[in-house]
Amino acid sequence: MFIGRDIDRIDVLDKVLGKPIFAYDLKVEGMLFGCIYRSKRPHALIKKIDIQDALSLNGIVKVITHADIPGENAFGAIKKDQFYLAGDKVRYIGEPILIILGESEKIVRKALNSIKVEYEDIEAIYDPFSSRDSTTLIHDTGNLLSYRTVIKGDFEQGFNESDVVVEHTYKTTWLDHAFMETESGIGYMDETGKIVICSSTQNVHYKRKEISKLLALPEDRIRVIQATTGGGFGGKLDMTVEGYIALSVYLTKRPVVMRFTREESFLSNTKRHPLYIEYKTGAKKDGSINAVKVNIIGDTGAYISYGETVCLRAAIHATGPYEVPHVFVESRMFYTNNHISGAMRGFGIPQVAFAHESQIDEVALLLNMDPLEVRMKNGLRRGSLTATSQLLTNSAGFLETLKKIEPFWKARKKQGLHTGFGLGCMYYGIGNTGVSNPSSCYLTFTDEGKIAFHSGVCEIGQGSDTALLQILLETLNVEERDVVLLRGDTDTSNDAGSSSASRQTYVSGRAVYDAALKMRKYLKSKGYYDCETLRGVCLLAKEEGLPVFEGFFDPPTSPVDSKTSQGIPYATYAFATHMTEIDVDKATGFCKVKKVHASHDVGKAINLKNVKGQIYGGIAMGVGLALMEEFVPSKTESFDSYYIPTSMDMPDVEIFIVEDEEPTGPFGAKGLGEPALIPQAASIVNAIKDAVGVRAFELPCHIERLKALIESEKDKWVE
Amino acid sequence: MVTIDFTLNGKRVTVDVNDNETLLFTLREKLSIKSVKEGCSIGECGTCTVLIDDETHYSCLTLSSKVTGRDVKTVEYLGNIIELHPLQEAFISCGAVQCGYCTPGMLLSAYSLLLKNKDPQDEEIKRAISGNLCRCTGYIQIIEAIRYAAGILKQNC
């Protein structure tokens, strides 16, 4: 039995020995170092680029401009709107303009300082409201990137029927993924003339496609391999170093390495979308939520990245895990000349959870009801209709997550003078929104008498390799030593889609299961489950020309209606409830997170130890989102000006797992990576209200904001 | 350029270093110790942690010339594939590793703690690893692993 067993991560032995090869640990003879020259202006026309001084430096091999690109100077996960190298215009500080290649990092960094670019500034736009109102266009298509609505029932009628109405505005800011390993990779041309890129990434097949367009080469001339990757969290989904390395290898015919310093990483990588959320909730006396009206305004920065995805996903999830008959959500994403916002763990939902969970608590307060009771009353369950009128027919263990927390909630007791308890809940659609997002893999046999598992899934630390292997071993009823995992390499795997949207265990897990079922049939036909050895089966298979067993799964979804977003955007949802205990120091505004009870419906925990690891990590990120993390453009440079939680900021955590099995998932499993984070910040904000009577409407609620709130409350008493 | 010699993981090494070279660079680029990672280069993340005379240091802020005659340890010292250190065993069994980038530095901070404190309380463990950032694990399983290893080490002696 492998499902539900805490087997050790398959990469863990190497990792405790310090052996894994991250991209920057790789070395190829004759390697050039590459560095990107970036725009110093937020919005400007490029008038002149002078690279002569750089070229005259001893050791500088080449300076690449947009004119050197053989294929398309465009990339983007959703739409190809981003330039690898800016030609005539820059739209944010940090936009790449040149690649400088030299014999050493030292000389290349020196050359960076000798580049001269003349700009003609254009009015820069720094917030979505100015963007909406401005006549200055960041792109020819206008400053509004995306407008989505969710319409269910009649919200006006819904509010008319409501006994109480709660209305507030919530704001969040930019956050950085802050993975410990910065973006890095190497590239070279192999003996067959293929361009090989080995990088720190969350997706290899997507990157191969982009490079193929960039270089105007067929995909089979390009190979992308995932090096051991030091965290992703959405920040390694977009093209980071890969395109630049490929272009450099192509143009110089030499191996190239590139690694961003921490400062470059902060400057260049995408950020969590700052959202501005106007939220109105109507409820009846009995506590049932009757109507929700939400207006979301987001800042996607200079280019799209995942802006449209976040725009729609935030709208769809705006009600939270509650059944609301009347829903009206508008969601707009505007371009600005800020850093590009992109995918970051939760795709906008941690932000909307902060809003809807604050609202639910306010409703409970107005109705003098227990916040848990209100959640229980409205919570989605089997038979509920979501905001997109999707009927939940299968796994929907939200109420069970609440029930696990209920005894602790009821027994809660304030130890300190300013102790507070708060709840945070969430639901999260697993996989991409209303679009096909398939995964495929294949199994075959090796000459050594083993099963070869070809997986295109990128292990970024979350444990997908181990979970997928467990699914395979369970289905085939073989041992770990019987399997060879060939992974994260476009040459040896099929496209599994990105490691994002909490989709790998669910989607790729099901594809693995599909392939394994086919192989199991074959193994059975060859007598493996009777008396034949695996080696024996392999010999037979070899005679038959090594049959390949392909696995495939595409979650059953339907595109949502373009006007109302009604439809089936996700095949399944994860649910969670967190209860957080905090202590506030009223003198300083410091909020100490003491204890978290976290309850998650994961469908099925394939590996409990790793499930817990995801939840702990999500809680840490939630503590950061709630209390300290804040990327301030042109101020935040590195970890000295961007605080993420340390060990001493972490609470004690108790975890409860609900396993409402999802029939379309492998052994009932759903996804977990993002759900682990989503409810945490919301529960802290609610706990702060409980502790000191003030409510944060803006995140992070760091010491200064919290103290200001406490002081303003004091003033109220004086008045 | 100066020649320095020091003890690295129990062995004497001699290496030529530039005056402005950091220990992080020397270890990675000249002595092939790739387990020492660069995370920020300004002493704010802990992935480059090494032990100098059994005390944790950020190798990104340490000039290589400073370790002349000293004892430098990296995670390679702790154990090998045949015989893991109890901390390494505990990191495995407690699930204290995800992406693995902070792991070598984290192990060294833990090792240094257990040299001085055989029976650390959770708060002492948290304090000992507070200079090592981890973005994946939320530290909880790391703390559990250190506590667990301390127990094993106590039994062993």
Added chain:
Amino acid sequence: MLPEFLSRTAKTKEEALSYITGLEDVKVLAGGTDLIVRMRKGEAYKHLVDVMEVPEMKGISCDEEGFKIGATTTHNRLSNSQFIKMNARSLSLACGLIGSPQIRNMGTIGGNLINASPAADTIPPLLVHDAVLTLESKGGERKEELEDFIIAPYKTSMKSDELLTFIHIKRKRFKDYREGYKRVTKRAALAISRLSVAWAIHEYEGLFHDVRLAIGSCTPMPFRPRIVEEFLKGNKKEEQIIIESVKMILEEIKRITGDRPSFIYKIPVLKDLLENILRG
């Protein structure tokens, strides 16, 4: 990547002094936790002189007026020293809170003083103790009060040929003081102080006898509110006196610094902290 420079390691104080005097464009390197970070951001010198291996500049020893701390004594050593715990509790606490274990193992008290950050953790405790510094050069040595040594944020009165060698702490006037250090940070560890207060207070039968306060991260340099300390001397330990004196301190801070955006936060926090400290 660091700018190019030549480095020398001094084995004795004399060696260090001759390097400092003899070499062009020279900077003293101790733990490196501030200097190397700044150099990575572009600050450059032709020469660095590493003084960490000068034995006489390390450690704690008693002298006629109290005790002295060698400038290259690490924060870790100071925070673990029983002697410091007994005789300068605020300094012990402050040294235990700086940065992270790694920073405390590397960073030195002298380095912290020379860096002269408004947020330096060791400065308020040393101000409370009226610390005096020994600065040595080829030409001899001079003593200077810490309070005078720091002349502006990140700026000291140290001359280019001088070396900070010792920090002297006098024995206190009375036997029993309650002493402490509190700082406010945005996260629980590995953080810069947003605000800090060191205090040593001697009180007897409801009267303040000797009140010493030092406040960091509020004014360009950490400072002692001496007018208020004087005012409190011999005064009753009463709520009204406490509130009055804290008010005076806050007004003095605003006078020194002018109104700053950060004061929206710092002033009310400092008010609560100081009142609580005086109440004891």
